[in-house]
Amino acid sequence: MKPQKAVVIGAGFSGLAAAITLANSGYEVTLLEKHPTPGGRARVFKKDGFTFDMGPSWYWMPDVIAGFFRKYNAEGLLPELVRLNPSYQVIFGESNTQTVPAGYTALKETFEAIEPGSGAKLDIFLNEAQQKYEAAMGKFINKPCISVTEFLDTDILKSALKLDLLSSYSNHVRRYFKSEKILQMLEFPILFLGALPKDIPALYSMMNYADIKLGTWYPMGGFGKVIDAFVKLAEQKGVTFYFDADVKGFDVSSGEVTKVITDKGDFEADVVVSSADYHFTEQLLPENYRNYTEKYWDKRVMAPSCLLYYVGINKKLGKLLHHNLFFEENFATHAHTIYTEPSWPQKPLYYVCCPGKTDASVAPEGMENIFLLIPVAPGLEDTPEIRQHYFNETIARLEQYCGEAIKPHIVSYTDYAVSDFKADYNAFKGNAYGLANTLKQTAFFKPGIRNKKIANLFYTGQLTVPGPGVPPSVISGEIVAGHIIKTSKKHVYESIV
Template sequence: MNKKVIVIGGGFAGLSSAACLAKEGYDVTILEKNESIGGRARQFKVNGFTFDMGPSWYWMPDVFEKFYNLFGYTTSDLYELERLDPGYRVHFGENDHVDVPAKFEQLVDLFESIEEGSGQNLKKFLSQAEYKYQVGINDLVYKPSKSLTEFLDWRIVSGVFKMDLFKSISSEIRKLFKNPKLIELLEFPVLFLGAKPQSTPALYSLMNYADLKLGTWYPKGGMFRIVEAMEKIAREQGVKIETGVEIDRFEYRNGKITSAVSGSDHYDADVFIGAGDYHHIEQKLVDKQYRNYSEDYWDKRTMAPSSLLFYLGVDKKLKNLNHHNLFFDEDFTIHAKEIYDDPKWPSKPLFYVCAPSVTDETVAPEGKENLFILIPTAPGLEDSEEMREHYYELVMNRLERLTKQKIADSVIYKRSYAHKDFKNDYHAFKGNAYGLANTLRQTAILKPAMHSKKLKNLLFTGQLTVPGPGVPPSLISGQVVAKEVAKSIN
């Protein structure tokens, strides 16, 4: 009889682990608390608009392709993928913006036009970043990070200094570039890793390689197409998916979990994978004597940011907006300090606007625009409707001024989403949006462990464990935990 596996959580990591284990012959069931799968990448439709609720950047297409190949698919079998050109626009102020081109030669010319000598420096920087990407993505992130011995590989050890684990990405960038616009452009991907550039290892310039060389892509129909593709694969492997199932507690015998309990329903299995919020599962569902960590341990973790989001339907087509738009017209340093050093609602936040209807006519009615606005914030803040409205007006005023058009009076649909919603929908620790920050002290073996130290058949996956936050890392995390199950649970 095939061993039974219960996966708690139907986001990217949960779907990934479930599909991989089912492929190896396990009897796998995903239990998802919400009414639809996808986790933070869920989707909703209203008044002819289709909104992706969370992730909107499609980077590292090779990671997706590698996953699909495991099951005999290529990306093009599952959805239509388009490389955006320009990849995104960065607004630095009124009449001052930069479009980041897809073609590398044009990118080099752009850098050179902003700062003499920076074109060659960009080539040097990205050459180093490519090495980190190849070693980091192909070697490091597919390891479970149980001990340092995993990394005693000649390719990794011999290149440890080239990996720049002990330098900050901020110092690396500033050695080569002096213009503040170029510095901000190169530091921005670190926002997705959840730490200030000064606290993020220079290893993560691999994100710059992913951004500027591998490119920014878009799956037609929206990011939810990835969820649909993964669900298709999982079901084809025999995975069963139950939605609307909230796990309340576990039952135990002989140092193992025997059952996950939801109300009066018991889900028995040989193996349990926590693919939801690690902190919630460990601190709220697991009995105290079986927990890996104390509440004090969790309180000392550096969390990636939360976000205040707005989903807007606009009753006209807009000008001066690309698919992706970054608004860096205020001080990056002040906003970062208000997220990490002195957590508070930001005084003059940077923000991001996604307008997928610029690329994709299917996500908005004809003649209308679909907008997704994101303001990075500190986790753990008090969240009120008054605060949300304050920031909506603040951001809308700047958006109108910088794009030179009226927008607010044409908004026909509006929904906000912030800390309270992340907690309610995902049990997100401190209302975080991106998981655990990728600081040096929270990298690899210093992240919360995949394996329970006290329960033989409980493992964790997702953005609070190895390898870290983001869609591709979550996809990888599911594959890694599946291999750990296959190795350790007989």
Template structure:
């Protein structure tokens, strides 16, 4: 094996004419997946990470026997993970055990009704029949539309890059006559088909995970309902952190080198070419640079002004996805009323979105909708026996003031609401507590305005209109991650890395399939 690796390595070195040394800034999902893909081709890959380990926002917090995924908690779009691991002639199951959740998630409505969205689609048709007359049939038609669109989007849009309007308009997706309804909002699209408040909210809640409001999101994103209801919601034993660790181990296996607890301070550019990465400890020479760190931070803080593709005015004009208030709680009892995923949805839904997405109305919420993840419901490694791990998330507008008083006030309001709705005392049983919010996203991840997710998925920030994978000013500078196409979420970030790595190898004269 060693001989074959060296033979491949030396062959590529001759083909590339020395364009071999790749430095990746950031070890989030974008960085580790790109490192694995590029190292597999025999390229010399070095990854520099500011924090203590791989995963980026998928970091890990452990205390008192409780273990928390700090960021992503939903395992969706299993086909995308299968596609990524297939690049290595492997399957996700070779690295971690997957369990399909039942129920997929539980929804607590403000009026007191509690429902479970099932992994059995027939049960969901019955659930929607309980919401409104012919609700099940309406859902069937809605998911059929979403499924057809998903198949077309995955095949024709997600795995390709966009450099001009023609790239977007010439796709088979449009030539086949499939109606995208891109000028119609998701909110309008759903409301035309469903009358009940419950049905509408279940079909729109996922926009919060895409960092957008339903009234600002193109209707094509109704594919999200196909993703969670038809494809299903899964959980990898060991959490999302296990997925990150698996991809990290793949990168190491193929020769990538990682340097943690080392912060990049500058991308050195000479005559339009990135020549080195300067950190707080070392200088790394580079034939090409791939950035997985926060995109605006990288452009505004790591590059001199003449080398920036996007200036400060560009980023100020963008619609940023929310930041978040996250409470990590270790509880010395089991909260029986909670499932693995739980959504608490308030009645005045539209106003709550405005508090997050309208800068003029941004404020710390009084009665927010929120999400509670209880991984210990599924994962025996998440908490001591007889205990629960709670991950409570409230979307917040980015860029707001963040201090201890505001955090504790919101914590108190959310816990009051949570305890009332589940009918159980929680606060008296909290033995581990950590709160993570706007300032922490900014400080730990260099996140622009403290955003938790990057750029919102509005029409003007989809596909072609997201920041480019390749710098327009620096010849050998590339980007991956949730700011680029296709967007927010772990599956999208894996696809982003597959796109940009193919582009890099094409620029180097390497056959990606060779």
């Protein structure tokens, strides 16, 4: 019997994971990528001698990617990982910086120095967080969330009680800690889940366990080396790549996609997996074939977009670590402009990544590669003037903190914002981090992985289960491919019987 033809759209983490899983199960897989290089939001670009990771810079939950490659005896393809110590630093003011040590004993001492008694409370807090992490990763995160019967299991229902879904993260963390400094440090991983801590389920304290206990890591050479490993594994499994292939639509006949139409030609398909933006993929279909209406999408609560700067500097910067969080301005004021009244912030918080502190390969000798990120509301209109304004403000604040001139030493500059997310990734409202992880947008309440009206069209990526982030995206690709493989085998068995 001839192998079934699977077409996967998008060479980001979810698309690559889906392609590898399908190919390993015997599918003839074609992967279509709009850009000339793989990676999706984790693409890399080189400019003026610098190597810039365009997207992810935090490497958390290393067990997820390692476990994926372990299934194929391919861990040797992965780049060397280095655990950062300190994990990062939080700048609360010009002379008020808190480093976050990787060692747990040292971290407890740090907490204790800020708030007496908080070290013992951290033990309790993280023990609960670990239970949530293990329950979520062991019982829930790999579910396709197609039917409630997936969860009708005694062990799963017992595990659900540990997830703390009905209380807010904000209330939960304040049961243990009073110090605003500690609260900001613990709420940091929540910031990019797409809502205020008061609107995020306490379930997500599991991210504190991932941060503190599992650690912050860096793949030597940058995130592009992780993408390279996925591509090599895909090629070993027989996946065929087509780059610069922009998908324009689908031929649908008798309730199935028969061809994927691109500007490079048409590709026949027995099954299609789109890891492109979910909303964009639906727009390529006639309305009667879409899962969701425009009204549905307009009601979704989106996680933030970003204003990004990729900057090369012809000298080293002394006070920066690999990861630097600038929280010297009021969080509530900035958050209001993201989540309540979408607008450009007056005094934004921001993040600076300086990977040269760990990896000399990302910049010419004696120089620095920095990545600046300001979270902003999705859907904003950005202009060159707006980008320049925030760059000038951010660099001035960074100069003040570092105590040295930076702007005169810039030798490479690239900015990236909401309109670029729309243009490059067809991102709904220019979002960078998918849907907000509110209770009403978790599990079954996320957009589904299968098209309800086209039998062989499926969706993967950050807008469906389990959600945004590198590890969830990898898991998302595995989920949809696993579902296709499972149902395909069932259909083959039924046809034989």
